[in-house]
Amino acid sequence: MSHASSEISNTSPLSAELRAAPPAGLYVHLPFCVAHCPYCDFVVYAGAEARGPRARTERLYEAVERELELRADALDERFGAARPPLATLYFGGGTPSLVSGERLERLMTTIRRRYGLERGAEITLEANPGPDERGNLAAFAAAGVNRISFGAQSLNGAELRRLGRRHSPEDVAAAVAEARTAGIGSVNLDLLYDLPGQTLDGWAATLNAALDLGPDHLSLYALTLDDPDAEGLTGETGDHLPTARGARRWREAARREQDDDRAADQYRLASDRLAAAGWRGYEISNWARPGHESRHSLTYWERRRYEAVGPGAHAFDGAVRRWNAAGLERYIAALLPADGPGSVPPGDSETLAPETAESERVILALRLDRGVPAAWASRPEFAEAFSWAESSGLIERVDLAGEAHLRLTLKGRLLSNELFARLV
Ligand code: SF4
Known part of the structure; x- marks a missing residue:
């Protein structure tokens, strides 16, 4: 194995971390949503791009298939076709549950053929709980999905409406029940706190209602209202999309109703409540029942290697971080040109300096319990x-x-x- 950089000293306790190695995980970004929630700055294409006669879903899925092949070719060249199979696979978005069962099966076939999946690999799919958004959970399970992550966000109807969400608390309960019927063995619920106008009691009620549904994993994040434009993330090769004017106004109003002290109380309450119920807060924002920690997310926090495909997706090979640009048009045009075999989509990369890698490793490890x-x-x-x-x-x-x-x-x-x- 060769060092990625001659600057790295063999005596550094972290030198092994800077060596390129085959990926342990694969992230697939499927960017379509029925509607765009005003607080969200993930790479998302919604409305007519996601559904109906002008939808670009099929072209995108074809392009993702192509990128999977091209990235696998590059890995074969670097590490050989006999490299270890993937331990984790994660379909994120967007709302990946909008994909049909047949299309997911095709993606899985390509991934199995080109990357391999080890026995017992964790295969996660993000889903929205609404009846027209959660997709065919039985077909997803048949394709190999064994972990589902529902974007519940709240179990209070008024809060969900304020967030611009299309589902109700009852939909979350129905989605969890359907996942269990489909035989999906690990269920995560994403919940948000520090919502505009949310009270401590309201948060406790959401948390209790979530626990009553019997999930295996909870991701609890304070609502963050960033401005990707101001942070310079939305340029030609940026991994974010510009924020729409309406969303910007929504965020400004919501920010005025957030409160750091209340958020701290909400975090304390969740931490105590979940510890009392026997859950492990294995990462700052993530709790699991024993044995249900997200193996894919641990790949990120432990700085192991992961490949990634799809608009805005980030990969890490141990020495270099690489990302695809967020733009759908250019992503599809690069991978599916009118003539020729297609090429990897536009994007950018950064090679980590040893001292940056060391700080990053310490910070990520501190996130874990x-x-x-x-x-x-x-x-x-x-x-x-x-x-x-x-x-x-x-x-x-x-x-x-x-x-x-x-x-x-x-x-x-x-x-x-x-x-x-x-x-x-
Ligand atoms: S459904 Fe999820 S990914 Fe889609 S816009 Fe809303 S928060 Fe973002």
């Missing part, structure tokens, strides 16, 4: 930040299988961004 080996904290570039965090009660020392680790306390989870900023 096992934290980092204590030895990492004594390294000169991190010592000051860790000493500040320990004296401020943000981290605690624990013994994990005979090795001293440092991990975030509850206070540390709430103030993690302050620590992360000091580790960069």
Whole structure:
């Protein structure tokens, strides 16, 4: 195995992290949604592009098939066709559950043929709970999906309407029941807190209602209202789309009804409630019943390698981060030209400097409940930040299988961004 950069020293404890290696996971971005929620800045194409006579879904799926082939060719060239099969596969979006069972089956056939899937591989599909959005769960299960992630967001009808969501709390219950009937063994619900106007009691009610549905995994995120244009992410090769004017106005109004203190109380409440119910908060924003941690998401937090296809998708080979541009038109045009075999879509990449990779690894590991080996904290570039965090009660020392680790306390989870900023 060769080093990706001659600057990397063999003595660096992280040097192995900078070597390119075959992917353990594959992310497939399917960007269509029935409607565009005003708070969402994922790469999404909605309305007439997603349904009806002018829909571009079939062209996109063809283009994704083509990209899967081209990326697999490149992996074969670099690592050989006998490279290890994938441990995880994740269909994200967008609303991937809008895909037909037949189309998903075709994508799965291509992925099995070109990438391989190890026995017991985790295969996740994101779905919306509404009856016309959750798709054919039985067909998805038959195609191999064994984990489903529903974008529930809230179990309060008024909050869902305010968010511009098309489903009701009853739809979430029906979707979970349907997934179980289809034999899907692992069910996640995404929920949002710090919603405009949301009370602590309202959040507790959503959380309790979610637990009553018997999911295996919960992803709880504070509503973040970013501005990808202002952050410079929407240019030619940017991985985001510009924000529509109406969505921008919605976000400005919603921001005025958010409250950091309330969000902290909501996080504390969830953390206590889920711990009491025997759930493991294995990552800052993710809780699971034992054995249901998201193996695909752990690939990201553990800085393992993953391939990615679809508009706006990000890949990481251990040394280089690569992403596709968000634009659908150019994505399809590159992969499905009128003549010729097609080429990889436009995008960009960055090669990580060793010190960037080291900070990133420490920060990502701190997101997890096992934290980092204590030895990492004594390294000169991190010592000051860790000493500040320990004296401020943000981290605690624990013994994990005979090795001293440092991990975030509850206070540390709430103030993690302050620590992360000091580790960069
Ligand atoms: S359904 Fe999900 S992915 Fe689609 S616009 Fe709404 S939040 Fe974004």
